[in-house]
Amino acid sequence: MSMINSVSPTTNLSQTNSLSLVNSSIHSWVQANARVLDLGCGDGTLLAELQQDLNIRGYGLEIDAEAINQCVLKGVNVVEQDLNKGLANFDDNSFDTVIMTQALQAMRYPHLVLDEMLRIGSECIITFPNFGHWKARAYLTLRGRMPVTKELTYQWYDTPNIHFFTYRDFEVLCRQRNINVLRKQFVGEHFLDRQLKNLWPNLFAETVVYHLSK
Amino acid sequence: MALNIRENSVGIVAAEKILIDTPLTLACGVVLASHELMVETYGTLNADKSNALLICHALSGSHHAAGFYAGDDKPGWWDSYIGPGKPMDTNRFFVVSLNNIGSCFGSTGPTSINPQTGEPWGAQFPSLRARDWVESQRLLMEHLGIQRWAAVIGGSLGGMQAMRWALEHPDKLANSIVIASSMKLSAQNIAFNEIARRAIKSDPEFCDGQYLEKDTAPRRGLALARMIGHVTYLSDELMGQKFGRELRSGTFSQGDAEPVEFQIESYLNYQGDKFSGDFDANAYILITKMLDYFDLSRDYENNPVQAFGHAKCDFLVVSFSSDWRFSPQRSREITDALIAAGKNVSYAEIESDQGHDAFLLPNRRYEQVLGNYLSKIADKLEDVTI
Numbered sequence: 001m002s003m004i005n006s007v008s009p010t011t012n013l014s015q016t017n018s019l020s021l022v023n024s025s026i027h028s029w030v031q032a033n034a035r036v037l038d039l040g041c042g043d044g045t046l047l048a049e050l051q052q053d054l055n056i057r058g059y060g061l062e063i064d065a066e067a068i069n070q071c072v073l074k075g076v077n078v079v080e081q082d083l084n085k086g087l088a089n090f091d092d093n094s095f096d097t098v099i100m101t102q103a104l105q106a107m108r109y110p111h112l113v114l115d116e117m118l119r120i121g122s123e124c125i126i127t128f129p130n131f132g133h134w135k136a137r138a139y140l141t142l143r144g145r146m147p148v149t150k151e152l153t154y155q156w157y158d159t160p161n162i163h164f165f166t167y168r169d170f171e172v173l174c175r176q177r178n179i180n181v182l183r184k185q186f187v188g189e190h191f192l193d194r195q196l197k198n199l200w201p202n203l204f205a206e207t208v209v210y211h212l213s214k
Numbered sequence: 215m216a217l218n219i220r221e222n223s224v225g226i227v228a229a230e231k232i233l234i235d236t237p238l239t240l241a242c243g244v245v246l247a248s249h250e251l252m253v254e255t256y257g258t259l260n261a262d263k264s265n266a267l268l269i270c271h272a273l274s275g276s277h278h279a280a281g282f283y284a285g286d287d288k289p290g291w292w293d294s295y296i297g298p299g300k301p302m303d304t305n306r307f308f309v310v311s312l313n314n315i316g317s318c319f320g321s322t323g324p325t326s327i328n329p330q331t332g333e334p335w336g337a338q339f340p341s342l343r344a345r346d347w348v349e350s351q352r353l354l355m356e357h358l359g360i361q362r363w364a365a366v367i368g369g370s371l372g373g374m375q376a377m378r379w380a381l382e383h384p385d386k387l388a389n390s391i392v393i394a395s396s397m398k399l400s401a402q403n404i405a406f407n408e409i410a411r412r413a414i415k416s417d418p419e420f421c422d423g424q425y426l427e428k429d430t431a432p433r434r435g436l437a438l439a440r441m442i443g444h445v446t447y448l449s450d451e452l453m454g455q456k457f458g459r460e461l462r463s464g465t466f467s468q469g470d471a472e473p474v475e476f477q478i479e480s481y482l483n484y485q486g487d488k489f490s491g492d493f494d495a496n497a498y499i500l501i502t503k504m505l506d507y508f509d510l511s512r513d514y515e516n517n518p519v520q521a522f523g524h525a526k527c528d529f530l531v532v533s534f535s536s537d538w539r540f541s542p543q544r545s546r547e548i549t550d551a552l553i554a555a556g557k558n559v560s561y562a563e564i565e566s567d568q569g570h571d572a573f574l575l576p577n578r579r580y581e582q583v584l585g586n587y588l589s590k591i592a593d594k595l596e597d598v599t600i
Contacts, residue, residue, distance in 0.1 A: 035556070059553055065579055072530075072560055072586040079549055079561045089550045 018151075018187050018207055022127050023049065025185040025209045026099065029125055030054055034096035037120065039083055039113075040103035043067050044076035051076070084108045087116045095121045102207075104128050105161045111173060118179065124212045132166030132202040133188070151206065167202045174212070183211040222297045223289065224256040224304050227281035231320060234353045238315075244340035247329070251354055252277045252313040252320035256296060257304035259360070265595050266360045267302055267588075268351060268387075269311040270368030270375035273443075273501050274493055276319035279311040280304075294576045301585035306592040307364065312354060314347045316500045324496035325426065337423020337496050342504050344371070348378045355386070364591055365389035369573035370540060371501070374508050377548070380525040381510070389591055390525070391584070393532045394573040396544035397510040397518055397551070403539065406446050407502040410439035414495045423496050436495045437486030444485050449536035449569035457481060518551035528558040530587045532580065534572035535565050560587065 023046065030036060032054045038047050041060025044067075050056045061081045062068050071078035081089075084107060098121030100113070105128055107113045117124045129151060130136075139147035146156040154161065165173075167186075174181055186197040186205035196204040235248040254277045259266060269279050269292065280296035282289055290311075296302040302309055313321040316339060324339040331338075355363070366376045366387050373395025380390040399407075414420060417435025421428045445453075457478040464474035514521035529552050533545035542563050552559040562583045566572040572580070
């Protein structure tokens with residue numbers, strides 16, 4: 001079994017503004033009573049909230065034993081499944097929304113996972129850390145070392161995040177694969193970020209939230 | 215008496231023989247005018263009778279799932295998981311465990327007297343299906359005055375009953391817990407069962423199944439059947455670890471003519487002999503056939519999603535990594551069908567080197583998953599009750 005998903009969470013969205021901003025986007029983009037699949041659902045917090053607020057029928061996929069325990073304790077449907085081994089067990093269009101928060105960069109083949117998400121769900125919501133953010137750039141430029149931040153705490157050799165990409169990289173991927181971007185939301189906590197994230201997202205968005213369809 | 219009663223055990227238990235005098239029409243058409251069930255219960259039924267768990271045993275199980283009989287220091291077969299503070303917490307749940315019909319621990323089965331002939335049923339005992347066990351359990355439920363199980367729980371063949379309950383009586387259970395099970399046996403599974411049955415029938419003392427009348431017992435055949443089964447319940451890895459190539463007796467030294475016996479040979483022979491003294495050969499044949507016949511979705515156009523569409527309860531599905539008799543893939547198929555049917559389901563694949571037997575044995579993660587799932591159920595019940 002790969003070690004990729006054995007470490008959870010893959011990034012730490014700080015518990016304050018970023019997380020609530022990301023979650024509020026997700027909340028506003030998910031329809032009431034929807035069938036939702038959350039890939040890498042962690043301890044099930046997001047699904048529990050969506051269940052509570054929007055009466056969704058949700059399922060989370062996860063491989064971390066403790067995270068699975070927490071989901072079960074919360075009464076969230078959780079299925080032990082390694083995303084890197086594929087999602088062939090799910091039928092086309094079998095979910096309204098497929099969500100993946102802060103995990104795409106930990107996938108063995110992110111582009112294939114994205115294709116699968118769009119095959120299974122009518123819509124997808126994806127959040128990821130933007131490696132083009134000025135802090136990451138400054139870290140690499142000034143220190144000459146791979147960035148270690150409070151959101152991305154791992155060293156290069158032990159990180160589960162094996163495919164770092166920027167906001168712009170993702171835009172290009174969506175264009176190449178004809179993925180329809182319905183909405184996006186830029187999230188950043190720093191004062192500068194909040195002022196400038198919509199103007200220069202690739203530089204000032206720490207986290208990006210995408211709402212996609214085929 | 216210095217009995218070794220562990221701290222979190224249900225302690226000394228006693229079985230009760232319950233007469234079910236409502237006629238039971240079996241799937242094969244035969245009607246049992248009445249039948250007897252050996253039953254044990256642990257914990258206390260709450261005022262609104264909503265905290266009952268039904269334990270469904272597998273091929274060779276009995277009603278003695280937890281605790282100790284007076285004077286006996288061997289606990290029930292699922293004692294690791296039933297008791298105060300254990301996953302099936304007897305401080306919170308009322309646990310019902312029975313010996314199913316067709317088995318041989320005191321409930322009506324091949325060793326009972328056929329009222330029509332006055333002789334033991336033997337091989338004439340009617341053929342059974344998992345749904346017959348479920349129907350008999352439903353009559354027991356009525357007898358106990360329980361309207362709805364908080365959960366029906368079982369491993370292996372027990373999991374098949376838990377699933378069948380969900381389809382046959384959707385309003386009579388809130389949760390179905392399906393452990394190391396399958397929606398139907400594979401050809402390989404059936405093959406192993408047939409080898410076991412052939413072993414029994416080849417024993418000259420089998421006498422076409424009427425050995426009780428003849429006062430014989432096909433113990434050698436039954437022991438062989440069990441040895442075959444036992445190998446399939448363990449993993450290669452575990453057998454390697456536990457026994458390796460260690461010798462019980464003899465050596466390979468030059469000039470030493472003493473016969474060599476491997477530890478695994480001795481272990482298997484012991485298991486076979488012990489089992490053949492405890493179990494009935496006709497019951498073994500009957501219940502292995504019941505396993506072979508089980509096909510969850512046969513009556514639902516062979517479509518598991520359609521089958522589970524009838525269920526109203528929530529599901530927990532558990533499998534074990536080294537179980538090759540009921541492999542994790544079988545449990546994933548159950549889970550996928552449940553998701554496609556829009557049912558609430560959680561699935562955990564527990565790392566274990568214990569093979570199929572893992573569902574009976576202590577395992578921290580298995581305890582946590584089962585314990586968390588059940589404690590969530592108990593929380594809900596107690597919330598409503600208060």
